[in-house]
Amino acid sequence: MERLRVGLLFGGRSVEHEVSIASATSVLGALDRDRYDITLIAIAPDGSWHLGSPTRPLEAAMTGEEISLPANPGSHTLVSLAGRDLEAATELDVIFSVIHGRGGEDGSLQGLLELAGIPYVGAGVLGSAIQMDKEVAKRLLAAAGLPITPGTCVRANRLGDGAAVVDALIEELGTSVFVKPANQGSSVGISKVESREDLLPALRDAARYDTKILVERAIDAREIEVALLGNDPIEASIPGEIRTRHAFYDYDAKYVDDATELLIPAPIDDSLANEIRRLAVEAAVALESAGLARVDFLLERDTDQIFINEVNSIPGFTQGSMYPLLWQASGIPYPALLDRLIELALERHRIHTALETRYEPTR
Numbered sequence: 001m002e003r004l005r006v007g008l009l010f011g012g013r014s015v016e017h018e019v020s021i022a023s024a025t026s027v028l029g030a031l032d033r034d035r036y037d038i039t040l041i042a043i044a045p046d047g048s049w050h051l052g053s054p055t056r057p058l059e060a061a062m063t064g065e066e067i068s069l070p071a072n073p074g075s076h077t078l079v080s081l082a083g084r085d086l087e088a089a090t091e092l093d094v095i096f097s098v099i100h101g102r103g104g105e106d107g108s109l110q111g112l113l114e115l116a117g118i119p120y121v122g123a124g125v126l127g128s129a130i131q132m133d134k135e136v137a138k139r140l141l142a143a144a145g146l147p148i149t150p151g152t153c154v155r156a157n158r159l160g161d162g163a164a165v166v167d168a169l170i171e172e173l174g175t176s177v178f179v180k181p182a183n184q185g186s187s188v189g190i191s192k193v194e195s196r197e198d199l200l201p202a203l204r205d206a207a208r209y210d211t212k213i214l215v216e217r218a219i220d221a222r223e224i225e226v227a228l229l230g231n232d233p234i235e236a237s238i239p240g241e242i243r244t245r246h247a248f249y250d251y252d253a254k255y256v257d258d259a260t261e262l263l264i265p266a267p268i269d270d271s272l273a274n275e276i277r278r279l280a281v282e283a284a285v286a287l288e289s290a291g292l293a294r295v296d297f298l299l300e301r302d303t304d305q306i307f308i309n310e311v312n313s314i315p316g317f318t319q320g321s322m323y324p325l326l327w328q329a330s331g332i333p334y335p336a337l338l339d340r341l342i343e344l345a346l347e348r349h350r351i352h353t354a355l356e357t358r359y360e361p362t363r
């Protein structure tokens with residue numbers, strides 16, 4: 001059997017650059033070499049693309065041969081910016097990107113891959129963009145009748161009149177709120193606010209990352225996550241729970257603190273688990289998900305009320321990350337999960353390329 005040529009894309013310009021390298025290290029370690037030829041493509045923090053080498057650590061790829069992928073239709077071949085000949089391995093059948101956050105998860109990379117006509121793992125341009133923007137995502141979830149955390153959006157250019165903004169927010173949501181940039185990940189720029197005087201500094205901090213800021217009522221909640229797999233239909237894993245000793249699931253709790261616990265399956269009763277799984281699939285459909293997603297919930301402690309917190313189109317992908325662990329516990333081991341995601345990318349591309357692009361009168 002011909003081996004499929006997979007471009008593994010990692011790094012990126014977002015604050016999640018290092019996280020992406022960790023995800024790529026796991027994916028590279030588990031992709032079946034009998035089935036795939038792997039080309040490593042690193043995006044450096046400045047946005048430049050570099051060819052990696054299988055014999056060097058992934059970080060080192062950031063200084064490798066500078067390359068690009070032309071956006072011309074049918075362009076499946078990486079080219080050297082210095083005009084050098086690159087080996088045959090630079091021809092690609094499918095792209096597996098584990099670039100999180102801005103520039104990787106927000107539809108812009110997906111746009112390039114669409115133009116180039118290369119199949120790629122995960123959501124398309126629209127799904128990626130709306131899942132990245134927590135504010136737009138919440139509007140669509142609400143329109144689909146799905147439960148979201150009560151909150152409101154503040155534009156950064158209104159912060160000049162800070163006192164008025166703070167008054168209005170406290171009037172609407174109370175003093176216990178979460179403040180977050182609309183387009184960000186890994187809890188960067190997010191604050192838990194418990195008092196009036198902390199609100200404006202939190203808004204200003206979030207405004208460093210985005211011009212659009214979400215302020216939400218702080219829910220005293222357990223955090224439950226569900227992994228999704230599929231184009232149509234979409235399958236849901238069993239739910240897992242995250243327990244952290246931090247005030248919330250912040251950057252350190254995610255990547256630094258060993259004491260953060262992932263409980264799989266989440267210790268909740270079956271009917272609640274099934275309801276959460278059902279909502280996860282509905283959320284993915286509402287947000288134009290494809291291939292994979294991780295849907296994160298807040299389960300209010302006192303009431304068991306369920307809120308959808310967010311949907312991630314490129315969730316953390318290390319072998320120790322929630323997304324692969326949930327599938328493993330649901331019967332799909334990590335290497336088989338990678339195979340399935342690549343198949344789904346090819347399936348989606350086949351279906352899309354079969355659609356008419358010109359007006360054909362029907363008889």
Ligand SMILES: Nc1ncnc2c1ncn2[C@@H]1O[C@H](COP(=O)(O)OP(=O)(O)O)[C@@H](O)[C@H]1O
Binds near residue numbers: 180188217
């Ligand atoms: N409204 C909220 N109520 C309670 N906790 C929240 C709320 N919003 C966010 N959090 C906490 O902050 C964390 C990060 O927020 P999230 O919206 O998931 O952003 P990110 O995309 O950075 O993961 C969540 O995992 C949760 O611990």
Ligand SMILES: [Mg+2]
Binds near residue numbers: 187
């Ligand atoms: Mg989150």
